[in-house]
Structures are given as C-alpha cells and as structure tokens.
Amino acid sequence: AKRAGGGGLEVFSDWMLESALNHARLEMELHHALKDNAFHLEFQPLVDLHSGRPVRVEALARWDHPQRGAVSPADFIPVLEETGQILRLGSWVLENACMAAARWQRRHPELRSVGVSVNLSARQLAQPALVDQVAAVLSRSGLEPASLKLEVTETMLMDNPELSNLVLRRLKDLGVFLAIDDFGTGYSSLAYLQSFPIDTLKIDKSFVMGMTSDPGKFNIVKAVTALAHSLGLDVVAEGVEEQEQRIMLHAVGCEYAQGFLFARPVPEKDLAAQLGSLLRS
Ligand code: C2E
Ligand code: CA
Numbered sequence: 001a002k003r004a005g006g007g008g009l010e011v012f013s014d015w016m017l018e019s020a021l022n023h024a025r026l027e028m029e030l031h032h033a034l035k036d037n038a039f040h041l042e043f044q045p046l047v048d049l050h051s052g053r054p055v056r057v058e059a060l061a062r063w064d065h066p067q068r069g070a071v072s073p074a075d076f077i078p079v080l081e082e083t084g085q086i087l088r089l090g091s092w093v094l095e096n097a098c099m100a101a102a103r104w105q106r107r108h109p110e111l112r113s114v115g116v117s118v119n120l121s122a123r124q125l126a127q128p129a130l131v132d133q134v135a136a137v138l139s140r141s142g143l144e145p146a147s148l149k150l151e152v153t154e155t156m157l158m159d160n161p162e163l164s165n166l167v168l169r170r171l172k173d174l175g176v177f178l179a180i181d182d183f184g185t186g187y188s189s190l191a192y193l194q195s196f197p198i199d200t201l202k203i204d205k206s207f208v209m210g211m212t213s214d215p216g217k218f219n220i221v222k223a224v225t226a227l228a229h230s231l232g233l234d235v236v237a238e239g240v241e242e243q244e245q246r247i248m249l250h251a252v253g254c255e256y257a258q259g260f261l262f263a264r265p266v267p268e269k270d271l272a273a274q275l276g277s278l279l280r281s
C-alpha cells in the first residue's frame with residue numbers, strides 16, 4: 001500500500017504496515033498486562049544426570065492473554081526489552097520466584113535444598129540498582145542466597161563486559177549463584193569467560209537437540225563441557241527430550257539437564273507433586 005502525504009511519499013509494504021500495527025497493539029496490551037498483573041510463573045526442574053534427582057527449578061514467565069491464552073516469553077520479552085518495561089516484569093519475576101521457592105522449601109521438607117533460577121534481561125543487568133534489589137528480595141522472602149541462581153546470556157555480558165563483570169561480582173558477594181544461559185549462541189571471548197565470576201554454563205538447546213544426528217553438534221556439546229570443566233564450572237544441557245541425548249550427555253560428563261524428557265514447566269501448585277515423582281523415580 002502506498003500513501004501520499006503532504007510532505008512527501010511514504011511507502012509501506014502491507015507486511016510492514018501490518019507488523020507495525022501488530023507491534024503497537026502488542027505494546028499496548030503488554031502495558032495493560034503489567035498494570036493488571038496478567039502474568040504467572042511456571043517452574044521447570046533441572047535434574048542431576050547421574051541420579052535423575054531434581055536439583056533446582058527455573059522460573060519461566062507466562063503472559064495470560066485474554067484471547068490467546070498463555071503466551072510464550074519468546075514472543076513478549078523482546079518487546080518489553082525494547083520499551084524498557086522489562087524492568088517491571090523483571091522485578092515481578094524476581095520477587096515472585098524467590099517467594100515461591102521460600103514457600104516450597106518451607107512446606108515440603110524433601111524440597112528444602114531445591115533452589116530457583118531466574119532469568120535476567122540485558123536492561124536489568126545494566127542497572128546498578130539490581131544488586132540492592134536482589135538483596136532486598138532475599139531478605140523479604142527469607143530465601144537463602146545460595147538457593148538463588150541468576151541466568152544471564154553471553155550477548156548481555158559481551159555488550160559491556162566491564163560493567164557486567166562489576167555487577168556480577170557484587171551479586172556473587174551476596175552469595176547467589178550465576179549461570180551463562182544459551183551458551184554457544186553468542187560470541188564470548190575466552191579471556192572474558194574466565195574473568196566472569198560464573199558458576200555454570202547452560203548449553204543451548206539448539207546443540208543438544210541436534211547432537212544425536214549431527215556429529216558437529218555432538219562435538220560442540222563435548223567441547224563446551226570440557227571447556228566449562230577446565231574453568232571450574234558445571235554444565236547444564238537444555239532441551240533434553242530423548243533418552244539417547246541423556247545417555248550421550250552423561251557420557252561426555254555433563255552434570256545436569258533440563259528438558260521435556262524429565263519434566264515440563266508447571267505452575268507452583270503442581271510443582272511439589274512433579275518433583276516428588278522425580279525424587280521417587
Ligand atoms: P530459556 O531461558 O532458554 O528457557 C528455556 C526454554 O526452553 C523455556 O521456554 C522452556 O519451556 C523451553 N524448554 C525446556 N525444555 C525443553 C525441551 O525439552 N524442548 C524444547 N523444545 N523446549 C524446552 P520458554 O518458557 O518459552 O522461555 C523462552 C525464553 O524466554 C527463555 O529461554 C528465556 O530466555 C526467556 N524468559 C523466560 N522467562 C523469563 C523471565 O522471567 N525474564 C526474562 N528476562 N526472560 C525470560
Ligand atoms: Ca534460562
């Protein structure tokens with residue numbers, strides 16, 4: 001579609017016009033969703049590959065959309081990130097994930113050592129107030145710092161390595177654990193990697209999913225695991241859906257796994273039952 005305006009000619013393809021409208025609508029809907037608290041968290045266990053036992057759970061945001069149902073964060077996190085509203089959602093997630101973890105540890109003696117992982121966004125990491133916020137949430141919830149792990153991506157770290165390093169060090173000083181998420185999809189320099197105070201590398205699911213059929217991907221998983229171990233880090237493989245992947249991951253020495261083979265993300269009310277069945281199996 002072409003539209004002639006007074007000052008000149010604006011050219012929109014139908015696709016651009018449509019996606020601009022959709023984007024504007026999405027932004028507006030998200031604005032209301034934040035005001036109305038139209039989000040909830042689901043929790044997905046991470047298991048020890050050796051014993052099959054759950055060691056922690058990752059909190060994953062869900063948007064309860066009136067028409068579309070639960071919307072995946074992959075579809076709305078980038079929009080919130082763009083507008084800066086991710087800071088509001090990020091605070092909400094941090095608070096609610098820590099409160100939930102404190103509850104399951106208190107209510108279920110067998111889950112006393114099961115901690116929670118929370119995803120951070122680039123804007124959160126770039127905020128010096130993040131450290132005080134994490135400290136405040138820990139004290140409000142009563143959750144032990146060692147029960148909280150924060151996940152950041154390589155891309156976020158490499159955006160501003162010096163500032164990231166500083167913020168991560170202050171977070172470590174609080175006693176929380178740190179993981180690099182989606183490892184392998186960004187470009188982190190090895191020099192930086194060994195300077196960040198990180199505990200864990202999470203291998204992106206794109207490598208794990210292809211590893212049984214693609215020797216290149218298998219070799220990447222093996223090399224990343226070796227790299228992590230040589231830096232004193234432990235390794236989580238994401239997106240484990242098949243028994244064969246589990247066996248191969250265990251064979252290369254990967255410690256932990258997350259994926260539909262073990263457990264899907266569930267709301268808090270179903271978590272104790274799900275973890276209980278993993279503990280018994
Ligand atoms: P992620 O941090 O890599 O989280 C893992 C994603 O993989 C989740 O998608 C999870 O449901 C999915 N997954 C787990 N196991 C399997 C499996 O076996 N197979 C497949 N195909 N997928 C699996 P989800 O919940 O849609 O989240 C997508 C991304 O959105 C997350 O990727 C994370 O980057 C982001 N995200 C989620 N919650 C938050 C949040 O609270 N804050 C921020 N900043 N980002 C979030
Ligand atoms: Ca994550």
Ligand code: CA
Nearest residue numbers: 181182202238
């Ligand atoms: Ca990930």
Ligand code: CA
Nearest residue numbers: 182204205238
């Ligand atoms: Ca991912």
